[in-house]
Amino acid sequence: MASITIRRLDDRVKEALRLRAARNGRSMEEEARDILESTLTPPKLSAEGLRAISEKLAALRAPGAPSLVDELIAERRAEAARE
Secondary structure (H helix, E strand, O other): OOOOOOOOOOHHHHHHHHHHHHHOOOOHHHHHHHHHHHHHOOOOOOHHHHHHHHHHHHHHOOOOOOOHHHHHHHHHHHHHHHO
16 A cells, blocks of 8 residues: 655645544544545446436437437448448
């Protein structure tokens, strides 16, 4: 694991970090680590989470409009016909 030192941190930022850590029952170091990880690491979605997102996107599609998969298949078929 790597370590970092942050210099010239504004006192207001440090105080906000201290208060947030206290609210969450963590040390300032743990809180800073959590903030960095949650901000810089892409979320890990389960199959169920991906399905829920897919359903929400499908609900935004106009009724009767082809799905993205249908559009991609049609596009690929058109490309193959031109070849």
